[in-house]
Amino acid sequence: MEYKVTDATTGNTFMADENDSLFFAMRRKHEGPITYGCGGGGCGACKIEILDGNFEIFKKMSRAHVSEQEQDSGIVLACCVKPKSNLTLKKFSQK
Amino acid sequence: MAIVKTIRPGLIQIRVLDLDETLEFYKNVVGLDEVGRTSDGRVMLKTYDEFDHHSVVLRKAEEAGLDYVAFKVMDAETLEQIKVDTEKFGYAVEEATDEQPGFGKRYSTKLCTGHTIQFYNEVELAADYPMLKNPDPWKEEPRGMRAQRFDHLLCYGPNIAEAERYFIEVLGMFAPEVCNTEDGKRFATWLTGGNKAHDIAFVEYEQPGKMHHFAFYLQDWNDIGHAADLIGKNRVKRDVGPTRHAITRGQTIYFFEPSGNRIETYAGGYAAYPDNPQRVWDVAEVGRGLFYYEGELIPSFLSVVS
Ligand code: FES
Ligand SMILES: [Fe+2]
Numbered sequence: 001m002e003y004k005v006t007d008a009t010t011g012n013t014f015m016a017d018e019n020d021s022l023f024f025a026m027r028r029k030h031e032g033p034i035t036y037g038c039g040g041g042g043c044g045a046c047k048i049e050i051l052d053g054n055f056e057i058f059k060k061m062s063r064a065h066v067s068e069q070e071q072d073s074g075i076v077l078a079c080c081v082k083p084k085s086n087l088t089l090k091k092f093s094q095k
Numbered sequence: 096m097a098i099v100k101t102i103r104p105g106l107i108q109i110r111v112l113d114l115d116e117t118l119e120f121y122k123n124v125v126g127l128d129e130v131g132r133t134s135d136g137r138v139m140l141k142t143y144d145e146f147d148h149h150s151v152v153l154r155k156a157e158e159a160g161l162d163y164v165a166f167k168v169m170d171a172e173t174l175e176q177i178k179v180d181t182e183k184f185g186y187a188v189e190e191a192t193d194e195q196p197g198f199g200k201r202y203s204t205k206l207c208t209g210h211t212i213q214f215y216n217e218v219e220l221a222a223d224y225p226m227l228k229n230p231d232p233w234k235e236e237p238r239g240m241r242a243q244r245f246d247h248l249l250c251y252g253p254n255i256a257e258a259e260r261y262f263i264e265v266l267g268m269f270a271p272e273v274c275n276t277e278d279g280k281r282f283a284t285w286l287t288g289g290n291k292a293h294d295i296a297f298v299e300y301e302q303p304g305k306m307h308h309f310a311f312y313l314q315d316w317n318d319i320g321h322a323a324d325l326i327g328k329n330r331v332k333r334d335v336g337p338t339r340h341a342i343t344r345g346q347t348i349y350f351f352e353p354s355g356n357r358i359e360t361y362a363g364g365y366a367a368y369p370d371n372p373q374r375v376w377d378v379a380e381v382g383r384g385l386f387y388y389e390g391e392l393i394p395s396f397l398s399v400v401s
Contacts, residue, residue, distance in 0.1 A: 036395035039332035041112055042159030042355020043399045060112040062355065062401075063157035079355075 003083040007032050008051055008090040016083050021059070022048070023079035032078075033091035039079045046078035053087035100173050100267035101288030104295060105147055105218070106165035106195065107245055107309055110156035111354040114138065118153055120352050124329055125311060125360075126239025127151060130221065133194045142311065143233055144243040146224045148197025151245055159354045159401040161306035164248055164295070165201060165213035166266065166288070174216045178202050180265045197221075206261065208252025209303025240322040240360055242311035247293050247361070249307040251300035251400050256281040258297055268294065271367040272342055274376040274384065282378045285343060292343035292364035298397075305400040308349060310359035316346050322360045326350050335386060335393055342376065342384040349396075356401045 002015040005022070014032060016025035023039055023046045026032035037045035044065030051074065059080040066075055075092055111117040118138050121127045127140040130149040139149035147167070154162060168174050181188050181204050191201035191213055199217025206212060226234060252258070259281060262268040271292060274283040285293040298307065313319055319337045326333050326348070334357060336348035345364040351357055376384045382392035 036393075036399065038334075038351040038355035038357065038399055038401065040159070040351050040353050040355030042351075042401040045395070045399050062112060062159050064160070065158075 003053075004086045005032065005083065006086075006088045008088050009033060016087075018082055018084065020082065021079045022046075022055075022081055022083060022087075022089070023077075025083075026078065033089075034078050037079060041077050041080045044077065047092035048076060048078045048089045049092050050074040050076060050081075051088045051090065053089075054084040055081045055087060056084050057081050098169065098289040100168055100177065101214075101294070102167045102169060103288065103291075104164050104245065104247065105167040106150055106152070106198070106213070106215075107248065108137070108152040108154055108162035108164075109306075109309070109356055110158055110160050110162055111153050111352075111356070112156070112159055113353060114153060114155040116353045121151070121153065122239075124239050124325055124331065125352075125358065126237055126242050128223070131196065133196065135194070139196065141221055142242045142244055143235070143237050144225055145245070146220055147218045148221050152195070159356050161210065161248070161250070161304070161309075161401075163203065163211040163213055164309075165198075165215055166294075167218065168214050168216050168266075171216050174200070174202065174214055177214050177265060181261075184261055184265050186261070206252070207254045207257045208250060208297060209305075210250050210252060210258075211304075240311070240325055241313060241318055242360065243314060244312045246310045246312040247291070247295060248309040249296045249298065251298050251305040251307050252303045253299065253301060255284055255297035255299050259284045259286065262286045262295070269367075269369045270373060271365075271371065272374040272376070274342075274378055274381050276378050283376075283381065287367045290366050290368070292345065292367050300400070302400075306356065307400050308357035308359045310361045313360045313362045315362050319346050319348055319360060319362055322348055334395055334399075335389075338389060339387045340385055341387040342374075342381075354401075357399070 034046045061077045130139040138153045140151040186204045191203040197219040201215040203213045268288040272285045283298045285296045332351040334349035
């Protein structure tokens with residue numbers, strides 16, 4: 001099953017498989033705001049904010065990069081989450 | 096050239112997010128042997144070709160990255176001298192109290208770069224070590240990437256010029272190769288205590304205590320290709336390579352283990368001699384220095400650390 005992912009910053013959309021992490025979906029399609037990282041939840045390079053939609057955290061995320069509070073407000077590491085519905089997201093930026 | 100004080104980085108403790116998945120990777124893909132577990136559940140590992148009790152420890156944690164690296168020094172006297180000289184240099188020293196089975200007294204200090212380093216002299220031989228009498232290259236055919244030894248690591252942190260001075264003045268090491276910014280400041284330094292091209296390297300970075308990668312030595316370029324096969328087969332997140340460094344001259348491939356720590360498998364490299372002149376890179380050329388075939392930096396390399 002594929003879901004539509006919208007990059008809120010550019011308005012671009014791409015399809016992501018429910019079995020792939022969002023990080024690998026973005027790498028595979030050359031779409032979305034994340035282009036590189038460790039793919040393992042350790043480096044924080046793939047930190048995103050999910051603005052809308054359902055997702056599953058399937059892999060442990062380093063607490064050095066995502067706090068519990070952040071996680072509760074949809075801030076996650078793209079390499080550790082899979083889409084469970086259509087999603088709108090953007091690259092995390094310090095407020 | 097004889098080693099003066101510091102023999103090698105002989106022990107590294109790494110934080111991992113998922114212990115089972117990451118351990119499986121180190122054992123079956125990298126090819127390390129599990130030596131045992133500490134009472135608090137850390138896993139001890141070594142390569143088939145190392146003599147000492149263990150060289151790599153995995154600790155399950157909430158963050159990835161480096162706990163510490165420990166250097167084996169020449170003898171008990173050198174160990175005490177390094178303690179005194181480290182304090183004189185201005186870094187506090189304490190005796191390490193965390194359990195490392197097989198290891199004797201370890202001193203621990205924290206560098207200005209935010210990294211914890213330790214020193215020890217005594218360590219027991221491993222239960223299973225390479226043959227000594229009419230020795231075959233190996234007892235059992237090596238698995239996975241056939242890692243021969245924990246070789247070196249690259250640390251990112253602030254004020255590496257001071258760290259370099261510490262390694263030279265206190266640990267008797269030298270820097271065969273360095274890289275400077277346009278205004279002549281240290282951007283990177285490669286340091287060794289013996290004949291290897293490097294035992295530890297530093298890159299100047301704002302955030303303290305970061306690990307860029309740690310490396311295992313492989314036999315040759317063929318084994319680098321074999322490691323690349325395993326990366327393909329196991330769908331490992333590759334970072335760079337197979338390629339060649341102009342800096343240290345090593346042949347290399349970088350990839351990430353399942354907790355996001357970067358590993359390098361490295362072969363070759365020149366023999367470093369302290370009487371040879373130092374090689375110097377301009378920061379504008381460092382991309383070619385690191386990735387000689389590509390001729391340029393790749394964006395993940397300078398900014399992705401754990
Ligand atoms: S890519 Fe490193 S944490 Fe996701
Ligand atoms: Fe390296």
